[in-house]
Amino acid sequence: MDILLLGGSKFLGRAYAAEALARGHRVTTYNRGVSRTDLPGVEAVHGDRGSLDDLRRLVDGRQWDAVVDTSGQQPHDVAQTARLLSGRTGHYGFVSSVHAFADWPARPVGPESELLACAGDLPPDQPFATALKAGCERALLENHDGPSVILNCGLLIGPHEPIGRLPWWLDRVARGGRVLAPGAADRPISLIDARDFAAFGLDLAERRATGRFVTTAPPGSATTGELLDACRAATGSDAEFAWTADATLLGAEVAPWTELPLWAPAAEGWLGTWQADSTAAVAAGLRIRPLADTVRDTWAWLESGGRAEVAYRQLETPLGLDPAKEQSLLGS
Ligand SMILES: NC(=O)c1ccc[n+]([C@@H]2O[C@H](COP(=O)([O-])OP(=O)(O)OC[C@H]3O[C@@H](n4cnc5c(N)ncnc54)[C@H](OP(=O)(O)O)[C@@H]3O)[C@@H](O)[C@H]2O)c1
Numbered sequence: 001m002d003i004l005l006l007g008g009s010k011f012l013g014r015a016y017a018a019e020a021l022a023r024g025h026r027v028t029t030y031n032r033g034v035s036r037t038d039l040p041g042v043e044a045v046h047g048d049r050g051s052l053d054d055l056r057r058l059v060d061g062r063q064w065d066a067v068v069d070t071s072g073q074q075p076h077d078v079a080q081t082a083r084l085l086s087g088r089t090g091h092y093g094f095v096s097s098v099h100a101f102a103d104w105p106a107r108p109v110g111p112e113s114e115l116l117a118c119a120g121d122l123p124p125d126q127p128f129a130t131a132l133k134a135g136c137e138r139a140l141l142e143n144h145d146g147p148s149v150i151l152n153c154g155l156l157i158g159p160h161e162p163i164g165r166l167p168w169w170l171d172r173v174a175r176g177g178r179v180l181a182p183g184a185a186d187r188p189i190s191l192i193d194a195r196d197f198a199a200f201g202l203d204l205a206e207r208r209a210t211g212r213f214v215t216t217a218p219p220g221s222a223t224t225g226e227l228l229d230a231c232r233a234a235t236g237s238d239a240e241f242a243w244t245a246d247a248t249l250l251g252a253e254v255a256p257w258t259e260l261p262l263w264a265p266a267a268e269g270w271l272g273t274w275q276a277d278s279t280a281a282v283a284a285g286l287r288i289r290p291l292a293d294t295v296r297d298t299w300a301w302l303e304s305g306g307r308a309e310v311a312y313r314q315l316e317t318p319l320g321l322d323p324a325k326e327q328s329l330l331g332s
Contacts, residue, residue, distance in 0.1 A: 007071030110277035154216020185225025
C-alpha cells in the first residue's frame with residue numbers, strides 16, 4: 001500500500017513507519033522536520049499541519065491507500081486534512097486518546113463511552129486541553145468522506161518514548177538501593193508498546209476497518225510489581241522496592257502521574273485509569289507483547305543514546321520524584 005503518515009518521525013508515528021516499511025508498504029511522512037529525523041526508507045515531505053499551502057503541496061496530484069494521523073491535536077487541523085484527503089485516500093486512521101472520554105480517568109471507559117464536549121469546528125491554535133482530542137474525532141467524522149477508524153490510545157511505552165515515564169523508572173531502578181514504590185505490587189496496570197499499537201493500526205488500515213477501538217493492554221494484564229521487577233531485571237540493579245501506601249504518598253503531596261510517573265492511586269478521580277476496555281481491539285487482532293520485552297528494549301534504547309530524545313516532562317510539568325523527598329519518605 002501507499003501510506004501517508006501525518007507525523008511519523010517521533011514515537012508512535014515512527015513505530016508505524018518502521019512497521020509499514022517492514023511489511024513492504026511505501027511510506028510518505030509529513031512533518032515539519034524539526035523534532036526528529038525521519039526513518040531511512042520513507043519519503044519525507046516537510047510542512048506544517050496548520051498551513052493550507054503546505055498541505056496542498058503535499059496532496060496535489062497524489063493519492064494514498066491509507067492515511068494514519070498520529071499528529072492531530074487541533075480540531076481545525078484535523079478538519080483541514082480530512083477535507084483535503086477526502087477522495088485521495090482509501091482509509092483514514094486517527095489516533096485519539098482515552099483522554100477524549102468524559103469519564104477517564106475517574107471511571108472505566110469503553111468504545112461506547114461519552115466523549116468530552118468539544119466542537120469539531122473550532123478556530124485554529126486552541127490552547128492545550130484534553131477535550132481537544134474529542135473535537136479532533138468530531139472534525140474527522142464531519143469532514144472526511146470515506147472509511148475511517150478512530151483508535152483511543154492508552155498509555156504508550158517503548159523505545160523512543162519522548163515523555164520519559166518508563167525511562168524515568170528505568171533510570172531510578174538502575175540507581176538501585178531502596179526504591180520508593182507507589183501503592184501496591186499487585187495493583188493492575190495497563191500499558192501498550194507503541195510497536196504493538198502500530199501493528200494493530202496497520203492491520204486495521206490494510207483491511208479498511210471502520211469504527212472505534214480502545215487500544216491498550218487488557219485491564220489486569222500486568223501489575224505495578226511486574227513493571228518494577230522488569231525494570232530491575234532489565235537494568236541488572238539491586239533495587240529493593242519499598243511499597244508505600246497511596247495515603248502516605250498523597251499525604252506527603254506526591255503528585256500522581258507526574259512526580260511518580262505511571263502512579264494512579266486507588267483514590268477518587270483515578271479509579272478508571274487502567275480500566276479502559278480494549279476487548280473489541282483484542283477481538284479484532286490486537287496483540288500485546290510481554291511487558292518485560294518492552295521494558296528490556298526501552299532500556300537498551302536508553303543505553304544506546306535514547307536519553308537525548310527524552311524530555312522527562314509532561315507538557316510543562318517535570319517528571320520524577322526528587323531524591324531528597326524520596327529519602328525522607330523512605331525514612332518516615
Ligand atoms: N504518549 C501516550 O501515552 C499517549 C496516550 C494517548 C494518546 N497518545 C496520542 O498518540 C499520539 C502519539 O504520537 P507521537 O507524537 O508519538 O507521533 P509521531 O507521529 O511519531 O510524532 C509526532 C509528529 O508530529 C509532527 N508534528 C508536530 N507538530 C506538527 C505540525 N504543526 N505540523 C506537522 N507535523 C507536526 C512531529 O514532527 P515535527 O515536530 O518535526 O513537525 C512528529 O513527526 C498522539 O496523537 C498522542 O496524542 C499518546
